[in-house]
Amino acid sequence: MDFKELITQKLKEKFPSVEFELTEYRDELTIKFDKKFIVEVCSFLKASLDLEFSWCSDVTAVDWANRKNRFTVVYNIFSMKHNFRLRLKADVDESDCNIDSVSSVWQAANWQERETYDMYGIKFNNHPDLRRMYMPEEFEYHPLRKDFPLMGIPGSLPLPKK
Amino acid sequence: MGLEAYLKDTGFITTQVNAIIAWARKNSVWPMPMGISCCAIEMMAVGDPKYDIARFGSEVMRFTPRQCDLMIVAGTVTYKMAPVVRKIYDQMPDPKWVIAMGACTSSGGMYRSYSVVQGIDQFLPVDIYLAGCPPRPDNLIHALMKIQEKIGKTKASQFPNLASDVKSITLPDLNVIQNN
Amino acid sequence: MKQLDDEFNPKILNALLKSRNDYTIEDALENEMILNMGPQHPATHGVLRLLLRLDGERIIGCVPELGYLHRGYEKMAENMSYYEYIPHTDRLDYISPMANNVAWVLAVEKLAGIEAPKRAQYIRMMIAELARIASHLVAIGAFAMDVGALTVFLWTLREREKILDIWDILCGARFTNSYTRIGGVANDAQPEALAKVKWFIDQFEPYLAEVEQLLNTNRIFIERVDGVGVISKDEAIDLGFSGPNLRACGVEFDLRRNVPYLCYSEIDFNIPTYTEGDCLARYFLRLDECRESAKIVRQVIEKMPQGPVHADMPKQVLPQKDEVYTKMEELIHDFMIVNFGINPPVGEIYHAIEGSKGELGFYLVSKGDGHPWKCKIRSPSFNNLQSLPKLVIGHLISDVVAIIGSIDPIMGEADK
Numbered sequence: 039m040d041f042k043e044l045i046t047q048k049l050k051e052k053f054p055s056v057e058f059e060l061t062e063y064r065d066e067l068t069i070k071f072d073k074k075f076i077v078e079v080c081s082f083l084k085a086s087l088d089l090e091f092s093w094c095s096d097v098t099a100v101d102w103a104n105r106k107n108r109f110t111v112v113y114n115i116f117s118m119k120h121n122f123r124l125r126l127k128a129d130v131d132e133s134d135c136n137i138d139s140v141s142s143v144w145q146a147a148n149w150q151e152r153e154t155y156d157m158y159g160i161k162f163n164n165h166p167d168l169r170r171m172y173m174p175e176e177f178e179y180h181p182l183r184k185d186f187p188l189m190g191i192p193g194s195l196p197l198p199k200k
Numbered sequence: 201m202g203l204e205a206y207l208k209d210t211g212f213i214t215t216q217v218n219a220i221i222a223w224a225r226k227n228s229v230w231p232m233p234m235g236i237s238c239c240a241i242e243m244m245a246v247g248d249p250k251y252d253i254a255r256f257g258s259e260v261m262r263f264t265p266r267q268c269d270l271m272i273v274a275g276t277v278t279y280k281m282a283p284v285v286r287k288i289y290d291q292m293p294d295p296k297w298v299i300a301m302g303a304c305t306s307s308g309g310m311y312r313s314y315s316v317v318q319g320i321d322q323f324l325p326v327d328i329y330l331a332g333c334p335p336r337p338d339n340l341i342h343a344l345m346k347i348q349e350k351i352g353k354t355k356a357s358q359f360p361n362l363a364s365d366v367k368s369i370t371l372p373d374l375n376v377i378q379n380n
Numbered sequence: 381m382k383q384l385d386d387e388f389n390p391k392i393l394n395a396l397l398k399s400r401n402d403y404t405i406e407d408a409l410e411n412e413m414i415l416n417m418g419p420q421h422p423a424t425h426g427v428l429r430l431l432l433r434l435d436g437e438r439i440i441g442c443v444p445e446l447g448y449l450h451r452g453y454e455k456m457a458e459n460m461s462y463y464e465y466i467p468h469t470d471r472l473d474y475i476s477p478m479a480n481n482v483a484w485v486l487a488v489e490k491l492a493g494i495e496a497p498k499r500a501q502y503i504r505m506m507i508a509e510l511a512r513i514a515s516h517l518v519a520i521g522a523f524a525m526d527v528g529a530l531t532v533f534l535w536t537l538r539e540r541e542k543i544l545d546i547w548d549i550l551c552g553a554r555f556t557n558s559y560t561r562i563g564g565v566a567n568d569a570q571p572e573a574l575a576k577v578k579w580f581i582d583q584f585e586p587y588l589a590e591v592e593q594l595l596n597t598n599r600i601f602i603e604r605v606d607g608v609g610v611i612s613k614d615e616a617i618d619l620g621f622s623g624p625n626l627r628a629c630g631v632e633f634d635l636r637r638n639v640p641y642l643c644y645s646e647i648d649f650n651i652p653t654y655t656e657g658d659c660l661a662r663y664f665l666r667l668d669e670c671r672e673s674a675k676i677v678r679q680v681i682e683k684m685p686q687g688p689v690h691a692d693m694p695k696q697v698l699p700q701k702d703e704v705y706t707k708m709e710e711l712i713h714d715f716m717i718v719n720f721g722i723n724p725p726v727g728e729i730y731h732a733i734e735g736s737k738g739e740l741g742f743y744l745v746s747k748g749d750g751h752p753w754k755c756k757i758r759s760p761s762f763n764n765l766q767s768l769p770k771l772v773i774g775h776l777i778s779d780v781v782a783i784i785g786s787i788d789p790i791m792g793e794a795d796k
Binding site: 216234235236237238240241242244248249250263274275278280281284285288312313314315316321325333334336 | 418419420421422426427447448449450452455456467471474475477534537538541544554556557584655791792
């Protein structure tokens with residue numbers, strides 16, 4: 039059986055109540071589901087002996103600007119046993135801007151989630167140390183949101199005197 | 201064929217104070233490498249055997265500001281890094297000069313974004329702006345030679361703090377010990 | 381204007397003090413010291429700030445702080461076209477600039493569905509491997525310099541200058557050369573450049589042997605780095621390690637073999653692996669990888685096919701300048717591509733290559749117009765640095781310097 043079909047079959051067996059939306063583009067599989075189930079699905083994908091997605095490449099978010107669910111948190115994971123890349127997506131709305139942290143599943147997600155918080159303002163529940171990553175702590179905005187201008191907001195970052 | 205062969209061990213050299221100080225200063229410029237990003241690699245290349253900077257008198261690149269007189273800011277300075285650069289500049293003793301190496305320090309370079317300072321002359325006085333992204337090591341050596349020319353023309357009395365300090369120093373009274 | 385005085389920033393200090401729960405001292409302030417290994421330091425590779433919590437000279441807690449070189453790459457990518465971004469990718473991992481170019485161009489080609497011709501792919505393989513050799517030479521040199529062997533740094537930089545000369549002939553710039561283009565490479569490799577590559581590879585191995593002679597049996601070097609900064613296999617995979625750091629822990633994983641890109645499946649090479657996972661293993665691994673890369677370059681030069689170096693897709697690949705000035709079609713295409721971009725279809729991809737530090741990946745989301753809607757750079761140094769707090773616990777301050785040198789982070793990449 040094709041590995042992609044194996045993944046979908048296993049996920050549907052284990053989580054019958056969760057609605058999975060599958061897309062395939064340029065030979066890459068993307069699975070989208072509700073953000074409540076993220077930790078369960080990720081732990082299953084890591085622990086399952088057939089699938090073994092033990093390596094988390096990347097955690098990031100996309101800002102869609104004018105849509106109802108403004109952000110989408112994207113997880114790129116990789117299975118070393120089968121040399122297969124998978125992408126998981128979960129929508130996050132601006133009014134309820136938080137999602138559970140997967141740093142308990144993969145430690146690599148720890149700093150990636152901090153970076154996503156810094157750039158987009160999405161809070162991760164149960165994260166061991168949620169601080170800003172790149173911008174100074176006193177910075178009040180989230181740079182990668184679409185409403186933040188490229189040149190920044192004058193006066194938001196202080197400069198020493200000449 | 202040293203100086204001693206000419207002078208035959210006796211004799212005096214007379215010169216102006218300004219000239220001897222300028223000659224000593226310009227031929228022993230020790231740079232403080234503020235290496236932040238890609239230009240720092242070209243600065244390292246200036247120190248390597250092919251483009252040797254030691255033959256210009258910059259024998260060591262001391263990483264402590266207290267022993268340097270030239271700060272080469274190499275790399276993009278962000279708003280977060282700017283107070284650090286300013287602090288290191290303030291820690292350097294007078295007289296000091298600054299080379300803004302590369303496009304990023306001169307004017308922000310190719311990074312027109314929210315976190316990059318568009319030119320370090322907003323918070324530091326700069327003597328030489330070097331163009332290039334990154335400037336070739338030959339370019340940096342040319343800048344060093346221009347700084348040496350500039351130092352050669354500076355008179356000792358032009359340095360702001362030194363002239364007044366000299367008048368206020370009184371030498372202590374030392375006991376003369378005689379060896380009989 | 382607010383004051384930026386973050387030595388006394390409470391959040392970072394709290395993170396430092398809470399970082400170890402299993403270690404208590406009666407009066408914390410009496411026996412401990414908080415040391416700032418600041419952004420300007422001769423031995424942290426670039427602008428990395430470390431806050432260390434010390435008991436005497438032993439480290440009991442460490443919090444790295446990044447962001448001193450955050451230049452806003454991802455925001456800038458949303459505002460410029462795919463072609464305009466190629467020079468920016470040079471400055472990510474600035475020690476091996478050609479590899480970043482190759483990674484970006486491969487990601488955009490995957491998104492747009494373009495395939496570069498064979499000769500261009502072989503040239504890209506050659507420059508990526510030369511970039512890997514250049515990066516490892518600096519890594520070995522800087523690592524040895526941090527530990528105290530200053531001569532090695534000068535010798536490896538001398539070898540690196542020869543590679544920079546090759547790039548100078550190939551594309552005109554020594555360093556930060558934006559040589560690859562979408563659909564191929566900028567210009568064909570001149571026979572002069574290929575001859576010089578062959579000459580360099582032939583005389584490279586004895587110089588590596590010289591470096592080994594200085595370091596491998598040197599008692600001071602071995603005692604300083606043996607057993608320092610050990611990480612186990614499972615922890616390495618969990619922390620997202622990649623590249624030479626992962627292979628030194630015993631995991632035989634290389635993207636060139638496991639998920640082949642370009643034409644690596646046609647080339648014969650080994651993947652060196654060590655099992656100890658300490659600084660010495662990482663050093664030996666980098667030396668071995670230099671030799672493997674030299675082997676790959678030799679095979680690439682022998683097998684390089686003749687042919688064009690630009691793909692034949694006029695609406696998306698920039699035409700040559702002499703045709704733009706003389707023919708009508710090419711002029712129109714040049715105008716459209718430069719002003720409006722290549723317009724790949726709506727979709728998203730993630731593509732990664734084996735860069736010299738690990739897995740360098742680009743996640744691109746396209747909405748159908750000329751510039752990406754979202755570009756995320758997955759940089760290997762960012763994930764490798766995450767392990768630093770775990771690696772330094774229990775060691776001395778001088779070991780911190782050796783550990784950072786062996787992980788080999790490049791802040792331009794880690795800070796984006």
